[in-house]
Amino acid sequence: MKKLFLLLAFVVTTSIVAQDKFEKIDSYLNYLYQNNKFMGSLCIREGENVVFNNAYGYADVDKNITADRLTKYKIGSISKTFTAVMILQLVEERKLRLDTKLKRFFPKVAKADSIAISDLLYQRTGIPDYINHDSLTTAELQSENLKETIYKKIENYELRFGVGTQFEYSNSNYYLLGGIIEKITGKSFAENLQERICKKINLANTYYTTNEINTAENESYSYLFLDDKWIKTEEWKNEIAFAAGAIIATPADLTKFMYELFNGNLITKKSLEVMTTIKNGYGAGLLVAPFGDRKFYTHTGGIENFRSVVGYNVNEKLSISLIVNGDNYNRNDIMIAVLSMYYKMPFPFPNFEKISPELIKTYIGTYSSKELPLQLTIFENNGELQAQATGQSAFALTMQNEKTFVFLPARIEITFIENGLVLKQSGMKFNFTKENP
Secondary structure (H helix, E strand, C coil): CHHHHHCCCCCCCCCCCCCCHHHHHHHHHHHHHHCCCEEEEEEEEECCEEEEEEEECEEECCCCEECCCCCEEECHHHHHHHHHHHHHHHHHCCCCCCCCEHHHCCCCCCCCCCCEHHHHHCCCCCCCCCCCCCCCCHHHHCCCCHHHHHHHHHHCCCCCCCCCCCCCCCHHHHHHHHHHHHHHHCCCHHHHHHHHHHHHHCCCCCECCCCCCCHHHCECCCEEEECCEEEECCCCCHHHCHHHCCCEECHHHHHHHHHHHHCCCCCCHHHHHHHHCCECCECCCCEEEEECCEEEEEEEEEECCEEEEEEEECCCCEEEEEEEEEECCCHHHHHHHHHHHHCCCCCCCCCCCCCCHHHHHHHCEEEECCCCCCEEEEEEECCEEEEEECCCCCEECEECCCCEEEEHHHCEEEEEECCEEEEEECCEEEEEEECCC
8 A cells, every 4th residue: 555655657537628638738838837837848749740849938038038949958868868879879880899898998997897888878887976976176177178087087986886786877877988989989979979860860959069058049048946037057068967968959859869769760679679678777878657557768857957858658659858948846747747638637737826824734734544554744844735654755735725735746636624634546535534633
């Protein structure tokens, strides 16, 4: 029963929705934008055909430049999927093997004679993440050759665990893979990206650059909503993320990239099997995410305040990509909402009305049920009502009205009644009594 509150593979009955699903998706994203929860762009592709492609909000708030379908955004770690493809192309060309050791390219990295290309791809090296486990100093950021500085930083690390013994996500792995691509080909990462992927499948709005964001070229800044306004996020030097996270693209290009990748136009079936072989939750530049009984090959990304995701369902040949440049709402919640509407599942719009402190006080407490062997604790966190079941993570509750709250990712609905609450999920209903009301 402990899985009840974490259940994402929910069961619902498909209903006929009067409003066209694409109209509803558009209304939902506009609703988020109008409530200052989101700026960004969404593309949905069915096979070769784009069926939805809209942008919301601004590429540059200060200059009043609105985003459109061709606005380009930083995609963060989705860049790793591109990098993995180029590495596997080099394997196919016999310029590299999956068991080639890192020592050939970066001999000063700890255990470089034991770390294979496959270990880098599957994130099983033990090399610390130079971004999340460490930080770049001001002196390092101001160095004349930032890339070489980061390589040297990685070379000085001790491994966190034995090579190949476990998975741990580390941007260092894909930073090194970008360097390997350059060393083998004698060309820059940017040139390889254009020749090996973009020109081959006609991605006109995907590239890597070391230049700063240029809104005159329809590139977008990223923002965070603070003090009732969108605040521009300080821009990173792209060499900081490089092959691990600094590619720029549109959602339409990302959906095309995934379609072409899974339909044999970038790498062979054998190489694709390498990418889609999942070890401890991670493939070679790909992950798997469920939506109900459907499976999507995916990757997410985050850089500055850009938040991105792309997914591909093989059976339906459906690809979908969302890039957020105005970050004020959970990206995963947006994707769950969009997919729910796409598949015509009932999905209520969230209510962004602030719950009053007085009302929060009446609901705070511990609730128990004769029907379930667990307790449900309702508490306040930064003005937000949250719930936590015994032995599980806390989750935020979104107000639908003064008595009904929902946690949309798991389809949980909680209605407060006198001295108790009623919890509904996946067609089931459970009554809870408040302890010491």
